[in-house]
Structure formats: C-alpha cells, structure tokens
Amino acid sequence: DIQMTQSPSSLAASVGDRVTISCRASQGVNNYLNWYQHRPGKAPKLLIYAASSLQSGVPSRFSGSGSGTDFTLTISSLQPEDFATYFCQQTYNTPQTFGQGTKVEI
Amino acid sequence: EVQLVESGGGLVHPGGSLRLSCEASGFTFSYYAMHWVRQSPGRGLQHLSYISSDGYRTYYIDSVRGRFTISRDNSKNTLYLQMGGLREEDMGVYFCARDPGDYISRGDLWGQGTLVTVS
Numbered sequence: 001d002i003q004m005t006q007s008p009s010s011l012a013a014s015v016g017d018r019v020t021i022s023c024r025a026s027q028g029v030n031n032y033l034n035w036y037q038h039r040p041g042k043a044p045k046l047l048i049y050a051a052s053s054l055q056s057g058v059p060s061r062f063s064g065s066g067s068g069t070d071f072t073l074t075i076s077s078l079q080p081e082d083f084a085t086y087f088c089q090q091t092y093n094t095p096q097t098f099g100q101g102t103k104v105e106i
Numbered sequence: 107e108v109q110l111v112e113s114g115g116g117l118v119h120p121g122g123s124l125r126l127s128c129e130a131s132g133f134t135f136s137y138y139a140m141h142w143v144r145q146s147p148g149r150g151l152q153h154l155s156y157i158s159s160d161g162y163r164t165y166y167i168d169s170v171r172g173r174f175t176i177s178r179d180n181s182k183n184t185l186y187l188q189m190g191g192l193r194e195e196d197m198g199v200y201f202c203a204r205d206p207g208d209y210i211s212r213g214d215l216w217g218q219g220t221l222v223t224v225s
Contacts, residue, residue, distance in 0.1 A: 043201070043219070095153055
C-alpha cells in the first residue's frame with residue numbers, strides 16, 4: 001500500500017496567516033492527489049483534485065501543488081471557517097489511501 | 107439540495123451484521139461511481155469499497171473483502187453497504203462519497219457519516 005504522510009500533524013495559526021501543509025507519498029503517485037477539509041460533525045469537502053485543480057465552489061485562497069511524491073496545500077489567507085482538519089488522498093493505486101490529517105487550530 | 111445522507115449505523119455485537127444506506131438527492135445518482143470510507147480513531151480515514159455507476163464493477167480492501175458487500179439501486183438513488191462478521195476494528199464513522207468517474211478518482215460530495223459501534 002502507498003503510505004501518505006502529512007506534516008505537520010497540527011498547527012496553530014491566526015486569521016490572515018498563510019498556511020502550508022505537506023503531504024508525502026511513499027512512492028510516486030503522479031498527480032493523483034486530492035485534498036479535503038473536514039470539520040467535526042460535517043461532511044468532508046473536496047478542495048483540490050489532481051494535485052492542483054481547484055474544486056468548483058472552493059475559494060481561491062486554497063491552492064495545491066506538487067507531483068510524484070511531494071505535495072503541498074496552501075491557504076493564502078486563513079479565514080475563521082478554515083479552522084478544520086485537512087487530509088490528502090492518493091488515488092493512483094489501490095487501495096486508495098489517506099494521510100493522517102493536519103489539524104489547523106486557532 | 108445536492109446531498110448524500112447515510113443511515114443504518116448503530117451498536118452491534120462482534121460477529122453481527124448491519125446494513126448501511128446512503129440516499130442521494132439533488133443530482134442524477136446513476137451517473138456517478140460511489141465509495142464507502144471509514145474514519146476510526148486508530149486508522150484515520152480508510153477507503154473501504156467502490157462501485158461503478160452501473161453497479162457492475164466493485165472493489166474492496168482486503169480487510170473487508172468477503173465480509174462486506176457494496177451495492178446500489180439506481181431506481182431508488184441509494185447506495186448500500188452490507189456488513190457481516192463485524193469486528194471491533196470495524197468501528198467508526200462510515201461515509202459515502204460520490205465520484206465523478208472521470209480521469210481521476212475523487213470524492214466530490216460526501217455525506218455526514220453514520221456511526222457503527224461493535225461491542
């Protein structure tokens with residue numbers, strides 16, 4: 001199975017901050033990499049797919065980059081509604097696998 | 107409203123069975139492949155199973171293959187997960203997710219989940 005490792009596991013930030021979350025795959029996944037946001041008790045929300053494509057309806061402050069094994073999710077200016085846990089997911093190979101999550105706290 | 111709503115979770119004894127449902131609304135269910143994903147404290151998010159839009163192709167991870175069965179009824183806009191031989195490690199919140207089924211697999215719409223407790 002492809003292991004997905006996110007860093008950091010958690011971070012504290014303020015409204016307006018630029019936030020960067022990393023995701024590393026144990027082997028190359030081309031650009032088959034998705035990012036999700038999950039707030040407690042809510043449905044997970046797709047932010048970025050194919051490493052860098054912004055999902056329809058997602059604010060442009062979210063962006064993704066990377067290819068192969070190293071990927072980054074960037075929030076350019078953190079908003080109050082962005083405090084949540086973020087997950088990466090590879091869909092290059094079965095089983096699809098997720099990172100362990102990065103919790104963004106105030 | 108475009109949404110997915112899971113139901114059917116609950117408390118079950120080890121070895122027991124449970125059927126989860128995921129009802130779709132606000133979109134053409136038969137156009138989309140679907141997934142079941144589990145979130146548990148010990149394992150984080152885990153993709154469990156997939157079914158193609160027409161129901162002819164399915165996939166299971168090794169740990170549930172032979173115990174879980176994914177199915178769908180496009181006439182009822184509903185996805186199912188029949189779970190048997192339940193173990194404590196099957197505990198968690200079960201999400202269904204919609205997949206556009208184009209060049210890259212992804213969950214572009216998720217439900218809020220249903221909790222399964224095995225004890």
